[in-house]
Amino acid sequence: WELLTDVWGLPSENMYVTVFEDELGEIPTDEEAVNNWKQQPGLNHEHILYFGRKDNFWEMAGTGPCGPNSEIHIDLGVKHGEVTYLENEQVDLDGPRFLELWNLVFIQYNRTSPTNLDQLPSTHVDTGLGFDRIVAVLQGQTSTYRTDLFWPTILKIQELAGQSDEERENHFTPYRVIADHARAATFLIADGVVPGNLGRNYVTRMVIRRASRFGTKIDLHEPFLAGVAQTVIDNYGEAYPELIENQDTILGNITREEERFQRTVESGIAQLENLLAKVEKSRKKELDGEKSFDLYATYGLPLEITRDVAQERGLGVDEAGFKNAMEAHRIASGGGRVMGLLGGEDAELFSGIFKELQDKKKLTGEGVAYDPYRNLEVQGEILSIVKDGELVKKVQPGDRVDVILPGTCFYIQAGGQVSDTGTIISRNGADWEIQVEVARQPAAGMIVHTGEVVKGKPKVGDIAVAQVDAQRRQDIMRNHTATHLMHAELRSVLGDHARQAGSLVAPDRLRFDLTHPDAITPEQLSEIEARVNNHILKNYPLKIEFKTIEEAKDEGAVALFGEKYTEQVRTIQIGDDHPFSYELCGGTHVQSTGEIGSFIIISEGSAAAGVRRIEAITGRAAYEMIQKRIKDIQQISDILNVSPDHVIGQTQSLLDELSDVHKEVNKQRRTIAFDSFEKQLKEIPEINGIKVLSITLPSVDQETLRQMADRFRQKYKTGVAVLASVPEGKPVIIAAVTDELVKRGWHAGNLVKVIAKPVGGSGGGKPTLAQAGGKDTKKLPEAMKMVQSWVEEQLSTKK
Numbered sequence: 001w002e003l004l005t006d007v008w009g010l011p012s013e014n015m016y017v018t019v020f021e022d023e024l025g026e027i028p029t030d031e032e033a034v035n036n037w038k039q040q041p042g043l044n045h046e047h048i049l050y051f052g053r054k055d056n057f058w059e060m061a062g063t064g065p066c067g068p069n070s071e072i073h074i075d076l077g078v079k080h081g082e083v084t085y086l087e088n089e090q091v092d093l094d095g096p097r098f099l100e101l102w103n104l105v106f107i108q109y110n111r112t113s114p115t116n117l118d119q120l121p122s123t124h125v126d127t128g129l130g131f132d133r134i135v136a137v138l139q140g141q142t143s144t145y146r147t148d149l150f151w152p153t154i155l156k157i158q159e160l161a162g163q164s165d166e167e168r169e170n171h172f173t174p175y176r177v178i179a180d181h182a183r184a185a186t187f188l189i190a191d192g193v194v195p196g197n198l199g200r201n202y203v204t205r206m207v208i209r210r211a212s213r214f215g216t217k218i219d220l221h222e223p224f225l226a227g228v229a230q231t232v233i234d235n236y237g238e239a240y241p242e243l244i245e246n247q248d249t250i251l252g253n254i255t256r257e258e259e260r261f262q263r264t265v266e267s268g269i270a271q272l273e274n275l276l277a278k279v280e281k282s283r284k285k286e287l288d289g290e291k292s293f294d295l296y297a298t299y300g301l302p303l304e305i306t307r308d309v310a311q312e313r314g315l316g317v318d319e320a321g322f323k324n325a326m327e328a329h330r331i332a333s334g335g336g337r338v339m340g341l342l343g344g345e346d347a348e349l350f351s352g353i354f355k356e357l358q359d360k361k362k363l364t365g366e367g368v369a370y371d372p373y374r375n376l377e378v379q380g381e382i383l384s385i386v387k388d389g390e391l392v393k394k395v396q397p398g399d400r401v402d403v404i405l406p407g408t409c410f411y412i413q414a415g416g417q418v419s420d421t422g423t424i425i426s427r428n429g430a431d432w433e434i435q436v437e438v439a440r441q442p443a444a445g446m447i448v449h450t451g452e453v454v455k456g457k458p459k460v461g462d463i464a465v466a467q468v469d470a471q472r473r474q475d476i477m478r479n480h481t482a483t484h485l486m487h488a489e490l491r492s493v494l495g496d497h498a499r500q501a502g503s504l505v506a507p508d509r510l511r512f513d514l515t516h517p518d519a520i521t522p523e524q525l526s527e528i529e530a531r532v533n534n535h536i537l538k539n540y541p542l543k544i545e546f547k548t549i550e551e552a553k554d555e556g557a558v559a560l561f562g563e564k565y566t567e568q569v570r571t572i573q574i575g576d577d578h579p580f581s582y583e584l585c586g587g588t589h590v591q592s593t594g595e596i597g598s599f600i601i602i603s604e605g606s607a608a609a610g611v612r613r614i615e616a617i618t619g620r621a622a623y624e625m626i627q628k629r630i631k632d633i634q635q636i637s638d639i640l641n642v643s644p645d646h647v648i649g650q651t652q653s654l655l656d657e658l659s660d661v662h663k664e665v666n667k668q669r670r671t672i673a674f675d676s677f678e679k680q681l682k683e684i685p686e687i688n689g690i691k692v693l694s695i696t697l698p699s700v701d702q703e704t705l706r707q708m709a710d711r712f713r714q715k716y717k718t719g720v721a722v723l724a725s726v727p728e729g730k731p732v733i734i735a736a737v738t739d740e741l742v743k744r745g746w747h748a749g750n751l752v753k754v755i756a757k758p759v760g761g762s763g764g765g766k767p768t769l770a771q772a773g774g775k776d777t778k779k780l781p782e783a784m785k786m787v788q789s790w791v792e793e794q795l796s797t798k799k
Contacts, residue, residue, distance in 0.1 A: 001040045004072070004101070008138055012042030014075040016049060016093060020068030023052035027117065030056075030068040030106070037070070049090055058105045058126075063348050065107050065120065072102040074137060099137065103128045112348060118355065121365040145176050149235075153179040156231040161218040174214040181211035182228040182254075183236075189250045190242045192499040192560075194515045195257040196608035205609075206302040208257045213265065213305050223258040226251040249497030249515065253610055256517060260609070261300055268299025272306060276313055286310070289321015296326075350443040353384050353391065353404065362406070367445020369407030372420070372588060376468040379427070380406040382460050386448070394459035402448040403434060403458075409468055410439035412447060415560075416503035417480055417587040420468045424449060427463040432456025436466070473588065475507035478596045478619040481542065481589045482532065483510050484572060485599070486616065487558075488581040489531040490514055493524055500560055501611050505587065509602070509617050516612045520604050525614075532599045535574070539594030543573040549584070558583045598622040666701070673700050677708050681715060687791050690741070691719030694787040696780060700725040702732050702771065709736035709769060720746070722755055722787045724780055731759045731774035733783075742767045745798040754790055758783040 005012045017037050020030040029050070037048050050056075059066040073093045075083075081096035093100070105126040109117040132144040139147050145154060154175050158168050168175060188204045195205035211225055229250055237244040272295055279287055287310055295301040307317045357363040362383050385392050386402040395401050403424055413419040424434040433455040441447050449466065458464070483505055490498045494516055502513035520528075549569045553559060557571055560583075570586050573579040574593065590596060597619040607613035617625060637644045640651070677697070684691045693712060697705070705723045712721040713736050721736040735752040748770040752763040756772035758779045763772020774780070 001043070005042060008134075010074065010137065012040075013044060014077075015043060016047040016073040016075065016091065016098065017043070018049050018051050018056055018071045018073070018093065020056040020070070021050035021052065022057075026115075027053075027057070027068075030070065033068065033070045033104075033106070049093070059111065062114070063111050065109070066111050066117070067106045067108045067123075069103060069105040071100055071104070073098045073100050076137075080142075099133060101130055101134055101137070110351065112351065121358070145172075145179060150179050150183075152235050153182065153228060153231050156228055157218075160224050160227055161220055163218060171218050174217040177214040178211045178225070178228060181207040181214075182225055183232050185211070185225070185254055186229045186232045186236075186243060186250050187240070189253050190240070190246045192501055192515055194253050194501070194610040196611060198608070201608060201611070202302075205257060206304050208254055209261045209265075209300070209302055210304050210308070212258050212261050213269075213308070221262075223255050223262065225258055226255045229254050246497060248495075249499075252497075252517060253515075256610070264299045265301070268295055268301040269309065271295060271299065272301065272309055276310060276315060279315055280313070286316035286318050289318035289323070290325045292317050292322045293325035296322075347443045349386070349389060350446040350448065353386070354443060354446050357383055357404070363445070365445075368404065368447040370412075370447055371407070372409055372411035372468075375409050376470050376473065377465060378405070378407055378409045379463065379465050382458060382462045382464050385458070385460055394457055395453050396457045397453050397455060399453045400451070401434065401453060402450050403436075403464075404446065404448055405464060405466060408439060408447050408449065408466060410436065410447070410449060410466065411468075411473075411476075411588055412439045412441050415505075415585060415587050416483075417476060417505040418507070420473055420476075422466065422468040424451075424458075424464050424466045426456065426458070427465060429465070432458040432462075434458060472507045474590075474595075475619055475621070476505060477588050477590045479507070479510040479617075480505045480585075480587045481574075481593065482536075482596050482599050482616065482618045483512055484574060484581045484583055484585070484589075485532045485535050485593065485596075486510075486512060486528065486614070487514075487583070488574075489528045489535075490614075492531070492580075493528050494520065502607070508621055509615055512614045512616075513607045513611050514614070515610060517610055519606070520612055520614070525601050525604055529599060529601045529616075535580075536593045536596045536599060539592050540574050540576060541592045542589055543571075543579070544589065545571050545573075547571055552584055556582055560584070598626065600625060669699060670701075670704050673697055673704060674708070677711070681712065684716075684719070687788065688795055689718065690791060690795070691716045691721075692788060692791050693719070693721040693723075694784050695722075696724045696784060698725065699727055701727045702734070705732065705734040706769070706771075709734050712736055713738050713768065720751070720787070720791055722751065722784065724755075724784060726777050726780070729777070731761065731777055731780050731783075733759075733761075733763065733772045733774065735765075735770045735772075737768055739768065741794075746794055751787075751790055755783045755786055758786070 004010050004015070019033045019037070020027075022029065034048060037043060038045055056069050056071070057066070058069045076097055076099055078097075083097055084092040084095035086092050091098075106123065107126060108120055108123040110120050111117055132147070132149060135147045135149055136142070136144045141147050144150060154168075157175050157178050158165075163171070184207045185204055188200070188207075193200045193204050195201060195208060197205070208225065212223075215221075215224055230247075233243045233247055233250065243250070275287060275291055275295075279285075287306065292303060292306045295306055296303065303317065303319065303322050307319070310317050354363065354367060358365065382403060383406060384404040385395055386404075387395055387399055405424075410420040410422065411417065419438045419440065420436075421438065422436050424436055426432050432453070434449070434451050435454050436449045436451040438450050439447060440450060483503060487500055490512075494514075498514045498516050500512065501515050504511040546568050549559075549565050549567060552569055552571050559565065565584060569584045572581070572583050572585045572589060574581040599616060599618050600622045601614060601616045602625075603613075603615045605613055633644050633647055636651075637647050640647060640654075642650045677695075680693070680695060684693050686692065705725060708723055709721055712719065717738055718740045719738050720741065722733065723736075724731060724733045726732070733752055733755055735748040735755065737746050737748040737751065747767045749764045749767065752765065752770040752772040756763045756774055758776075759774030760776045760779070761772050761774030763770060765771055774783075
């Protein structure tokens with residue numbers, strides 16, 4: 001209130017606030033908010049308005065944290081229209097004169113069912129201020145796009161389009177969309193969210209493509225958004241230095257995405273227009289969801305663009321059908337549901353257990369004590385056991401269980417690092433044992449150990465010892481620290497645009513996704529690998545400290561997009577007095593880099609558009625690979641009867657010899673095939689005076705078949721030849737038609753398509769010579785029999 005009225009000088013008499021009053025009378029009215037508002041200087045108490053659940057009670061889902069909210073609205077004055085009223089004669093704050101500025105959500109309840117709310121032990125306030133809106137109000141503008149947040153961008157678009165002020169005002173919608181989307185894409189890419197096909201990356205792709213499409217409405221047909229994004233960087237760069245730091249990455253990604261889109265957009269829009277015309281003709285109201293997804297899969301048209309074009313014609317799009325088709329495609333292509341359930345399915349169960357354990361004084365409000373850093377073993381009482389979704393007192397061998405202890409040293413999966421595994425055993429180590437497969441956090445404050453009872457009958461109240469699998473944890477720590485080393489060297493070798501876009505830290509390998517437009521060259525990979533191994537050999541100690549997030553960021557610590565950080569963060573520095581790696585990280589790490597042993601990159605490839613994926617191994621896995629490679633080389637050297645140092649030279653020599661032998665064999669094979677072919681040329685059957693040759697030759701390559709077809713056309717003035725072979729396990733078909741028949745309308749391309757169909761192939765070519773491939777070798781005899789019927793059909797239709 002002080003900020004709005006005293007600092008920014010907005011008139012308090014124009015302010016309205018809303019508070020919660022339950023229309024069902026089940027939830028208490030938020031009198032605390034009412035009393036606080038009444039204490040604010042200058043606020044007219046008649047401007048405190050009560051609203052019900054729809055407007056002033058915030059809930060994210062059917063269960064979970066929730067609470068009443070309070071909003072601040074401003075009356076913009078008579079120039080925006082008259083005050084309108086609701087049926088109960090209360091001011092309508094959704095009317096044209098009012099604008100919502102601020103929202104306060106008081107998170108104080110936990111909904112466990114449609115009719116039950118529990119008070120949260122710790123409450124807080126979520127607050128949201130509409131930045132663009134407040135700027136428009138302070139600058140006296142009727143639109144956020146006419147403030148200094150957007151106006152420089154609008155003027156840049158006008159410059160690029162070469163339009164007058166009048167033309168700009170007549171086409172202001174494209175200006176608004178382009179300015180908004182260009183700003184969004186600029187900030188997204190600066191945060192590492194490059195254009196892609198899934199999740200947040202799809203959002204970046206969508207906003208760029210939608211802006212590009214709206215550019216065509218003001219005659220911007222070439223890539224132009226980089227120029228708009230540059231204005232965004234210039235305008236916002238001082239407040240957001242990451243825009244300047246990532247300028248090249250931002251502009252490059254935007255331009256590449258525009259170019260990708262423009263390669264297919266014309267065809268896509270044309271196809272969409274055809275589909276919409278059919279919808280109109282059928283008197284339907286919306287485009288089928290599967291067809292709209294086909295447009296995206298084939299032409300790259302995002303749903304949002306399809307929807308825009310449809311709305312321009314007064315039609316809709318089956319968005320649910322689109323999403324279903326996308327999900328079906330993702331699963332069919334191996335990209336869906338690989339992680340199983342999304343999580344949260346048992347949150348209500350464990351929230352209830354947490355409350356019960358608090359009531360019994362078995363747990364504090366902080367929940368299960370979590371410290372995966374100092375010890376690999378912790379002792380405590382079994383507080384609860386869950387089997388098949390139900391609390392039980394005792395379990396037996398073979399039962400799958402969730403076990404809750406007062407504290408744990410097991411790492412729960414987070415930040416790309418997998419969960420620890422291990423055992424929970426009885427205090428004496430002999431009575432019973434549970435094999436822990438995963439530690440997880442199903443609800444706030446609750447960490448459970450999930451696994452199987454392998455011995456004895458553990459029960460609630462037993463004193464247990466939880467032990468992390470130490471060797472597996474050590475392997476994970478090696479890979480996690482190596483991930484930090486590689487991240488630093490990727491940026492050093494490739495540039496600062498190479499930012500983490502995803503990772504997996506497991507005991508057997510590490511996987512790292514990074515933003516980079518091109519394949520990483522073998523030379524670059526070798527340099528990165530060598531640099532990481534050099535850091536390992538120098539045995540740098542890791543400096544691990546807890547700091548405030550502001551302090552860490554001010555010192556240059558790398559925070560990863562998509563990760564959520566608390567006020568206190570754990571920092572990892574590597575590099576003595578001048579760290580070359582400094583990241584916020586909650587994962588487990590080695591004490592010094594020498595513990596990693598060795599680092600080997602085993603693969604590099606594309607994970608998505610603009611995202612590369614590297615996999616690597618360290619420690620024991622790297623040693624095992626090195627040993628295997630050494631043994632393989634020794635075995636090869638024994639076979640070749642040379643020393644290991646001469647294996648490459650000897651192998652190359654043998655390959656050269658083998659190549660020469662293959663050439664000679666192919667030469668002899670062609671000679672034999674031609675001899676056989678020449679004999680068959682002497683006795684070719686005729687149909688109405690037309691020579692018709694249809695033969696299958698063993699193991700003849702495509703080029704030889706072409707030469708044979710040319711020989712046929714040289715020898716006969718009127719004829720058709722279809723030659724086939726299976727050189728590498730798949731059918732190859734060549735069709736030839738002589739010039740005289742071509743003049744009569746015969747076409748070798750049409751012929752080869754007919755022959756290829758039974759073998760599951762397709763083809764085409766010139767009227768005189770065409771070729772096709774296939775899949776089903778067994779159907780080749782059947783296909784070749786169709787040559788005669790095709791010739792007879794041509795004779796009946798083309799005299």
